[in-house]
Amino acid sequence: MWFVFAVGSSVFAALTSILAKMGIEGVNSNLATAVRTTVVLAMAWGMVFLTGTQGGIGQISRRSWLFLILSGLATGASWLCYYKALQLGPASKVVPIDKLSVVISLVLAALLLHEQVTPRSALGCGLIAAGTLLMVM
Known part of the structure; x- marks a missing residue:
């Protein structure tokens, strides 16, 4: 089953690149990243509530919180860099480097x-x- 989700991730990541390049024209890259992040945040919490897993938040260990927060910071930095690169360069070159x-x-x-x-x-x-x-x- 992990393979199906991995393929889905790949397909959606490809769509992300193309849709982002199409949408970022004339928009500040940081603002575009914030809009995208807001949508991702709403979607992620929507899935948590849809699947009824919100009760598990109190069971997250301090260590897991630390690494999840660090991962979030790395994700944010990655997305900010990615959107700026997409704004400045062609998707056909930015995506392979990414x-x-x-x-x-x-x-x-x-x-x-x-x-x-x-x-x-x-x-x-x-x-x-x-x-x-x-x-x-």
Whole structure:
């Protein structure tokens, strides 16, 4: 089931890039990010209430709160940078660079989470990095 959600994430991320590029024309990138974030916030809380999981908020540990807050800050910084890049550059070059996050995530997962890097995943990351270079040059 995780695979279905991962594919959905990929499709919606692609739509996000194209729709953002179409919508950001003539709009300050920070303002555009704030509008997008407001929609995401409403949608996320809507899902919490729709699924009846709001009662779990009191069960979140301090450690989880810390890392969820840090993740939120990283997300905000990423979105602000992404929208500014989309405003200034072509989506066909911004998006591949943004997807280098796959390579960075694998490295961080190995260093911080002690996840195993297999020869296959290392090769895949190398190909993503090489493909990104080919696309943006």
